[in-house]
Amino acid sequence: MSWFEKLLPSKIRTEGVRKKNVPEGLWTKCTACSAILYKVELERNLEVCPKCNHHMRIGARQRLASFLDPEPQTEIGAELEPVDALKFRDSKKYKDRISQAQKATDEKDALIVMKGQLKAMPVVAAAFEFKFMGGSMGSVVGERFVRAVQAAIEDNAPLICFSASGGARMQEALFSLMQMAKTSAALAELQEKRIPYISVMTDPTMGGVSASLAMLGDINVAEPGALIGFAGPRVIQQTVRETLPEGFQRSEFLLEHGALDMIVDRREMRDRLAGLLAKLTRRSAA
Amino acid sequence: MKLNYLDFEQPIAELEEKIEELRHVGSDAEINISEEIARLEGKSRSLTESIFSSLNAWQIAQMARHPLRPYSLDYLERCFTEFDELHGDRVYSDDPAIVGGLARLDGQPVVVIGQQKGRDTKEKIRRNFGMPRPEGYRKARRLMEMAERFQLPLITLIDTPGAYPGIGAEERGQSEAIARNLAVMSQLRTPIICTVIGEGGSGGALAIGVGDRVMMLSYSTYSVISPEGCASILWKSAEKAKDAAEALGITSKRLFELGLVDKVIDEPLGGAHRDPDAMAGNLRQALCAALDELRGLSTPELLRQRQEKIMAFGQFTSRAK
Numbered sequence: 001m002s003w004f005e006k007l008l009p010s011k012i013r014t015e016g017v018r019k020k021n022v023p024e025g026l027w028t029k030c031t032a033c034s035a036i037l038y039k040v041e042l043e044r045n046l047e048v049c050p051k052c053n054h055h056m057r058i059g060a061r062q063r064l065a066s067f068l069d070p071e072p073q074t075e076i077g078a079e080l081e082p083v084d085a086l087k088f089r090d091s092k093k094y095k096d097r098i099s100q101a102q103k104a105t106d107e108k109d110a111l112i113v114m115k116g117q118l119k120a121m122p123v124v125a126a127a128f129e130f131k132f133m134g135g136s137m138g139s140v141v142g143e144r145f146v147r148a149v150q151a152a153i154e155d156n157a158p159l160i161c162f163s164a165s166g167g168a169r170m171q172e173a174l175f176s177l178m179q180m181a182k183t184s185a186a187l188a189e190l191q192e193k194r195i196p197y198i199s200v201m202t203d204p205t206m207g208g209v210s211a212s213l214a215m216l217g218d219i220n221v222a223e224p225g226a227l228i229g230f231a232g233p234r235v236i237q238q239t240v241r242e243t244l245p246e247g248f249q250r251s252e253f254l255l256e257h258g259a260l261d262m263i264v265d266r267r268e269m270r271d272r273l274a275g276l277l278a279k280l281t282r283r284s285a286a
Numbered sequence: 287m288k289l290n291y292l293d294f295e296q297p298i299a300e301l302e303e304k305i306e307e308l309r310h311v312g313s314d315a316e317i318n319i320s321e322e323i324a325r326l327e328g329k330s331r332s333l334t335e336s337i338f339s340s341l342n343a344w345q346i347a348q349m350a351r352h353p354l355r356p357y358s359l360d361y362l363e364r365c366f367t368e369f370d371e372l373h374g375d376r377v378y379s380d381d382p383a384i385v386g387g388l389a390r391l392d393g394q395p396v397v398v399i400g401q402q403k404g405r406d407t408k409e410k411i412r413r414n415f416g417m418p419r420p421e422g423y424r425k426a427r428r429l430m431e432m433a434e435r436f437q438l439p440l441i442t443l444i445d446t447p448g449a450y451p452g453i454g455a456e457e458r459g460q461s462e463a464i465a466r467n468l469a470v471m472s473q474l475r476t477p478i479i480c481t482v483i484g485e486g487g488s489g490g491a492l493a494i495g496v497g498d499r500v501m502m503l504s505y506s507t508y509s510v511i512s513p514e515g516c517a518s519i520l521w522k523s524a525e526k527a528k529d530a531a532e533a534l535g536i537t538s539k540r541l542f543e544l545g546l547v548d549k550v551i552d553e554p555l556g557g558a559h560r561d562p563d564a565m566a567g568n569l570r571q572a573l574c575a576a577l578d579e580l581r582g583l584s585t586p587e588l589l590r591q592r593q594e595k596i597m598a599f600g601q602f603t604s605r606a607k
Contacts, residue, residue, distance in 0.1 A: 184472060
C-alpha cells in the first residue's frame with residue numbers, strides 16, 4: 001500500500017474491492033432435517049440438502065452462475081443504484097438500511113440481471129438476492145427487470161427470472177407499488193413479441209412480486225417447498241381466524257390449485273428449462 | 287344530517303350542536319335569534335375551513351375511510367346515467383366487492399369498474415369491506431376486455447383497503463388475478479381513466495389502477511401498504527400508524543407533487559360526504575375533461591404514451607462504472 005492509499009479513510013480504500021466471503025466454519029446444519037452438512041459439498045449441491053432434498057436459499061450470483069453457461073456473461077443494469085427519494089425514516093433511515101444491505105451483500109440492490117447462454121442458447125436471466133432487504137422490489141429492481149425484458153426483446157432471447165422476495169419495498173412507498181405495473185407492462189410487451197418468459201418462484205415469493213412479474217410466466221415453475229402467495233400466512237391467519245390448511249401456500253399446494261406448471265428440483269433446473277425453451281423457440285433437440 | 291364527526295372535527299361538531307340547539311329554541315321562543323344562528327354558522331364554516339386546510343396524512347386516511355364517504359355506486363348514480371350492472375367472472379362466481387358494467391358519461395357509452403364497500407353491517411359483510419377476491423379481479427378483466435372489443439373508454443373507481451387476504455383467495459390465485467390485470471391494462475386498446483375515490487390499498491387497488499390518467503379525490507389515499515401494516519412491520523407497533531402515514535406520503539397532494547398522480551379533484555368543504563352531489567359534479571367534470579384529452583389520440587399513440595408513463599415510474603441513480 002502506498003503512503004497515499006494509507007492516508008485515505010478505510011471506507012474509500014475498500015470501495016470497489018470485492019469482499020471475499022470468509023467461511024465461518026466448515027460445517028453447517030440443514031434448516032429442515034438438521035443433518036450436519038459439509039459446506040463445500042452443500043455448495044456443490046447448489047444448497048440443496050443431500051439428505052432430505054430441502055432447497056435452502058441461494059444467493060443471486062451463485063444461482064445465475066450455476067444456471068448459465070460459464071461464458072459469455074454480461075451483467076445488465078449494474079450501474080443503477082437506489083436513492084432515498086422520500087427521505088423515508090422509520091426506526092432507521094432508509095438511507096442507512098440501503099448502505100447496510102449493500103455492505104452485507106456486496107450488491108447495489110436486490111435483483112441481478114445477466115445476459116448469457118443456457119446450453120448455448122442466448123438467454124437473459126434475472127435473480128433476486130433475498131439477503132438484500134428481503135429481496136424487496138423498489139425502483140432499481142423494477143428498472144433492472146425492465147432492462148432485462150428490453151435486452152430479451154433486442155436479442156430475441158428468452159427471459160428467465162428466479163424470484164425470492166417478500167414483496168414491495170415499503171421504504172419506497174408508492175414508487176415501489178408502481179414497479180408492479182412497470183414490470184407487468186414490460187412483460188406484456190415481451191408477450192406481444194412472442195418471446196418466451198419462464199418464471200421460477202423460489203422460497204419465498206410473496207406480495208407485490210408474486211402479484212406481478214412472478215405469476216406472469218408463459219410457464220410458471222417453482223422449486224420444491226417454496227412459500228408462494230399474495231398475503232403472508234400470518235396476515236391471513238389474523239384475518240380468517242382459522243387454522244391454515246396443511247402445506248398452505250407451498251409449491252405443491254400451488255401446483256395442485258393450478259397456479260404452477262411444474263415443480264423442478266434446483267439441480268435439474270438447467271436441463272428442464274433448456275428443454276422447455278428449445279421447444280418454445282422451435283429449436284431441435286439438444 | 288348526522289355527520290359522524292371524526293376526532294379532529296370535534297370543535298366543529300360542538301359548534302354545530304350549539305346551532306342545532308338554538309334552532310330548537312328559536313322555533314318556540316319569541317325572540318329572534320336567527321342573527322345569532324347565522325353568526326355561528328359563519329364561525330362553523332371558517333372553523334371547518336381552518337381545520338381542513340391543514341389536515342395531516344393520518345387525518346386524511348380517516349377521511350378516506352369515513353363511514354359516510356360516497357362509494358362507487360353513489361358515483362355511478364350521480365356521475366353516470368343508464369348504468370347496467372354486469373356480473374360474474376364466468377369461471378367461479380360474482381364478487382360483490384367489485385361492481386362494474388355499462389353506463390353513459392355525458393351521453394357517451396363507457397365501461398365502469400369500481401370497488402364497492404358496504405354502508406351497514408350486513409352490506410359491509412356482503413361487500414367484504416371492499417376487499418376483492420380473485421373472481422372480482424377476473425370480472426374486472428372481463429369487462430376491460432369488453433371495453434376494448436367495443437371501443438368504449440374504461441373508467442375505474444378505486445376504493446379498497448386491499449385485496450382480500452383469505453384462504454380461498456390464495457387457492458384461486460389472488461396473485462395471478464392481480465398480475466394479469468396489470469399486464470392487460472398496460473396494453474388495453476382503449477382509453478383508461480382511474481380515480482382513487484377513497485382508499486387506494488396497495489396491489490388490490492393497482493389491479494384496476496393502471497391507466498392513461500390516474501386521478502385522486504383530495505381526501506383519498508394511495509399506498510403500498512396500510513399505515514397500520516407499515517407501522518407494525520417497521521416500527522413494530524401499530525400505534526405508530528400516524529408516523530407511518532406521514533412517512534409513506536399517502537395523500538393526493540404528496541403523490542401529485544411526486545408525479546405519481548396526474549390530477550387531484552377538489553372535495554367540498556369538510557369532505558365528499560358533506561355534499562355528495564357537488565363531489566359527483568367535480569368528478570364528472572374531471573372525467574369528461576380527461577376523456578376529451580384522450581379522445582384525440584390514435585390508439586398506437588395512446589398506447590405509446592401509456593407505456594412511456596408506466597416505464598417512467600421509479601427513482602434511482604445511474605452511476606457510470
